[in-house]
Amino acid sequence: MRASPETLDTASGRSLPWRGVACALLLAAVTGCSSWGGGSGSGSAKPAPADLGVNVPTLGVRQVWTARIGSVAGLPLAVHTAGPVVTLASADGVLAAIDARTGGDLWRMALGESLSAGVGSDGKSVAVVSRNNALIVVDSGRERWRGALTAQVLTAPLVAGGRVFVLAADRSVAAYDAATGRRLWVLQRPGEPLVLRQAGVLLAVGDTLVAGLSGRLVGIDPDNGSLRWEAPLASARGSNDVERLVELVGRSSRVGDSVCVRSFQATVGAVGCVDTARGVVRWTRAASGAEGVDGDGDAIFGTESNGTVIAWRRSDGTRLWDSDRLKHRKLTAPLLLGRSVVVGDDTGWVHFLSRTDGTPLNRMATDGSGIAAAPTVAADTLVIVTRNGAVGGFRPD
Structure with missing residues (x-):
């Protein structure tokens, strides 16, 4: 799910x-x-989820293809896109690369074991992690290598620069040679007793590997694992392990050197942006949610745990607007797509909201099982995956 x-x-x-x-x-x-x-x-x-009312579309959207991947229940799925190629996985270990223009398979394979994280890709190599803590790398539908990990992984590996980077639940970050599987380095930080069962933050910004470790966004030298900078977005507080839990959760929004993320906490969470060139926090704002953010150079958008959708000005965090039209509908992280902000809900609807003020532009139904991953886009096609494994390609006008 x-x-x-x-x-x-x-x-x-x-x-x-x-x-x-x-x-x-x-x-x-x-x-x-x-x-x-x-x-x-x-x-x-x-x-009770907010009543959606009558759909009055002011943005044309049409479904252009459908495909299937298999159930993704229990898998914190990250759908990877590179050009027209969409790479995704099912919870039971089926991997597929789909052409976003047609919905047809480019390749498909079954690993034969359940997954805990995926997928990461550089457009060629695909990396996932099994529930048995095995890092598995596939090339064009054929397994290249697999190696044992010492901790559970919930975040899709990052494949970049001929390496595979892994963020584990014990707050370690490790690098592996993408061709051979040889471990190159590991950065280990003190771990807290509890972790959120959700994908974290792991991305490349220029020549720096950027990861979320507890409430800090950190910059790491990808060649040797040394720490370049730390930017604290949230700090642990409270009298017990649950109260002190803090995590940075995916997805993140990157524009140049600016990376904006959400921190989840049991009491008070936040959304904030970091200048990764200097390793400093530009701003944070209180926010109560567990899904990531998306945006552009002007604004970032997020969904709160109660279903409120919020827009903040990227430069300084000023709130631009909020909408409670989807309240209590258990929303995905958003996708900014043209003039719309796209979110999925737990009953299978895909909502298109105006990026200007959050007013509804259109909505599309899927199979009713709930949207399983944040919406993504490839080759001018919006890609949606449901909990039961239906994959849909939509083209907004």
Whole structure:
């Protein structure tokens, strides 16, 4: 299913129920407890999703193809796009590269084991991680190598510069030779007892590897793993492990040297932007959500845990607008696409909102199983993946 903070993992990989642990320890004070339904037996009613009303389309959208990948339930799926190629995976280990222009397979293979993270790619090599903590690299539908990891991985590997970079749940970052699988270096930071069962932040910015480690965005030398800078976006606070949990969650928005991300915390989260050329935080704003952000040079957009959609000015974090039309609909991270902000919800609708003020432009139905991953775009085609594994290509006018 689409990753959501309904479970916590220990650093060793043991899962704990988020609803029961967080809400029992923090009672109703935890932001989002009511949105996620409260603990088992709490008696709290799940908020009703906002009524969508009549769809009055002011933006033309048509579905141009459909495909299937298999169920992605339980997999924090990141869909990778490079030119017209869309690479994705199912929870049970089917990998596929799809032509975004037609929806047809370029290649497809079955790994034969369930996945915990994926997919990462440089357009040629594809990297995923299995639930048995194996890093697996595939080239054009053929397995090239696999190697054992010492910790669980929930973030899609980053494939760049002939290397595969892995961000593990124990807050380590490691680099591997993409051709041979040889480990080149590892950066280990002190780990907290609990981690959010959700993909984190891992991307390349120029010649720097940028990763989210707890509440800090860090810049790493990709050649040797040395730390170049740290930018604290959020700090652990509280009297117990759940209260002190803080994570930077994907997706992130990069424009030049500016990288904007969301930090998730049990009490007070934030959205903020970092100048990666200097390694300094430009601004942060309080925000309560567990999905990443998207944007351009003017604005960034995010979805809160209660379904509110918010736009901030990228330069200084000023709030531009917010919309509660999709309240309590459990939204994905957004995608900025032309004049629209695209989000999926837990009932399978894909919503197109005006980037100017959040007013609805159109909405499209899928198979009703819920949107499983943040929307992506390839070859002028919007790509949507549902929890049951339906893949749809849409073209907005």
